[in-house]
Amino acid sequence: MALLGRTANGLFWMHRYIERAENMARLIDAGLRISLTNLSAGPEEWHSVLTSAGVEAGYRAKYAVFEPSSIIDFLLRDPDNPSSVVSSIDTARMNGRMVRTALTREVWEALNEGWIHLKRRLGRPVSETELPGVLDLVKRQTAYVRGAFHGTMLRNEIFDFANLGTFIERADNTARILDVKYWVLLPKHSSIGSPLDHFQWISILRSVSAHRAYTWEYGADFRAPDIIDFLVLNRRMPRSLAYSYGMIEESLGYLARTYGVEHECHQIARARTAQFSRCQSINDIIEGGLHEFLESFIIETNGLANEIARNYSFYPV
Numbered sequence: 052m053a054l055l056g057r058t059a060n061g062l063f064w065m066h067r068y069i070e071r072a073e074n075m076a077r078l079i080d081a082g083l084r085i086s087l088t089n090l091s092a093g094p095e096e097w098h099s100v101l102t103s104a105g106v107e108a109g110y111r112a113k114y115a116v117f118e119p120s121s122i123i124d125f126l127l128r129d130p131d132n133p134s135s136v137v138s139s140i141d142t143a144r145m146n147g148r149m150v151r152t153a154l155t156r157e158v159w160e161a162l163n164e165g166w167i168h169l170k171r172r173l174g175r176p177v178s179e180t181e182l183p184g185v186l187d188l189v190k191r192q193t194a195y196v197r198g199a200f201h202g203t204m205l206r207n208e209i210f211d212f213a214n215l216g217t218f219i220e221r222a223d224n225t226a227r228i229l230d231v232k233y234w235v236l237l238p239k240h241s242s243i244g245s246p247l248d249h250f251q252w253i254s255i256l257r258s259v260s261a262h263r264a265y266t267w268e269y270g271a272d273f274r275a276p277d278i279i280d281f282l283v284l285n286r287r288m289p290r291s292l293a294y295s296y297g298m299i300e301e302s303l304g305y306l307a308r309t310y311g312v313e314h315e316c317h318q319i320a321r322a323r324t325a326q327f328s329r330c331q332s333i334n335d336i337i338e339g340g341l342h343e344f345l346e347s348f349i350i351e352t353n354g355l356a357n358e359i360a361r362n363y364s365f366y367p368v
Contacts, residue, residue: 054153056364059212061150063365066200066216067356068143069162069193072136072169074224076189077258078104079126081231083182084254086119096231097122103227106134123182128173136189137173140166153209161199165192190260208309211302212363218302219356222295226345226352228259229282252278259290279341280333292348293327299355300324306363314362319355 054062082100097119101107106125109132114121128137144166151159169192177185197217204210232255252275256262261281268285269277285291300320307313330336336344359365 054208054212057366058150058153059208059363060360060365061146062153062209062212063216063359065143065146065150065162066213067220068139068146069196070217070220071134071224072139072143073190073193074220074228075104075126075134075136075139076186078224078228078231079123079182080186081228081255081258082122083186084258085231085251087254099231100126103230104134105227106132120179124176127177127185137170140169155199155203157199157203158196161196165196168192208306211305211309214302215299215359218295218298219352219359221290222292222299223349223352225259225282225290225292225295226348228255229279230342230345230349231255248275249273255282261288261290264288276333276337279337283336284327284330284333293324296320296324296327303359314358316355316358316362319351319358323351323355 078100082096085099086096098107098117101110101117101122104126110117110122110125113125113129113131125132126135129135130138130141132138133142144162147154147159147162154162169189172185172188200213204213232251253262253273256265256273256278259282265273265278265281268281268287281288281291283292286293286297288294300317303317303320307317
């Protein structure tokens with residue numbers, strides 16, 4: 052029996068917002084690591100994080116200047132920002148409650164306990180020295196939910212809709228983290244290839260917990276093209292764009308077999324996965340413009356999410 056659109060919607064968005072909470076922490080981590088390389092201590096890196104997160108307009112509506120402490124607070128704990136960590140974990144739990152009977156006890160308890168811990172910690176301001184520990188707390192609590200989910204859930208359409216939410220969000224956010232690096236370097240192209248540039252690319256790897264995994268694949272030579280290749284095309288890297296789309300296509304394939312019908316969203320996902328397969332070298336993407344590629348990718352991925360919602364009769368969030 053097919054899931055009700057309301058249930059599929061709740062599962063999809065519960066997992067999108069769990070992933071969003073973690074990825075917002077990773078985006079802040081990327082900004083923090085890159086800002087440490089800026090000797091002038093200006094706000095450019097944090098402005099780039101706002102831009103890449105897609106929440107600059109919301110920030111401007113509330114603040115007149117780009118102050119790092121205000122930006123961090125807005126991204127981390129501002130309830131007026133629907134993509135902040137605290138808003139994301141609230142929305143994830145709200146959707147989890149709505150589909151409580153579709154979740155195992157372990158998944159619900161991990162989500163509820165994570166919500167309690169994060170609401171308590173983010174209920175007060177986070178100082179600069181506390182920030183790394185708080186970001187680790189966000190990553191850890193969301194990892195508990197994901198671990199309970201993968202360890203206890205039946206592999207049926209419930210799993211597939213939840214998995215779609217996770218990997219739609221992950222693909223979007225990995226692209227945004229990569230785009231932070233573009234915005235930081237945009238005003239000063241002379242930095243490209245410098246030790247500063249090298250260090251910032253390593254910081255991007257660390258922000259997505261991929262530093263050691265990169266060395267297993269490419270060795271200890273941290274070259275920008277290889278790092279971009281790792282995060283865009285490498286199908287063994289669980290946060291890469293290609294891996295995420297492989298999981299999206301797989302989950303949609305399971306749904307097609309479960310319900311006996313394919314939709315437009317299946318064709319869109321298949322076409323994007325095929326584009327990754329045809330790309331022989333990351334240099335093709337770099338030469339065509341990394342920022343332009345990422346910008347188009349983010350738009351297309353959100354278009355796919357909307358098509359999944361339409362094809363499977365989701366209710367609005």
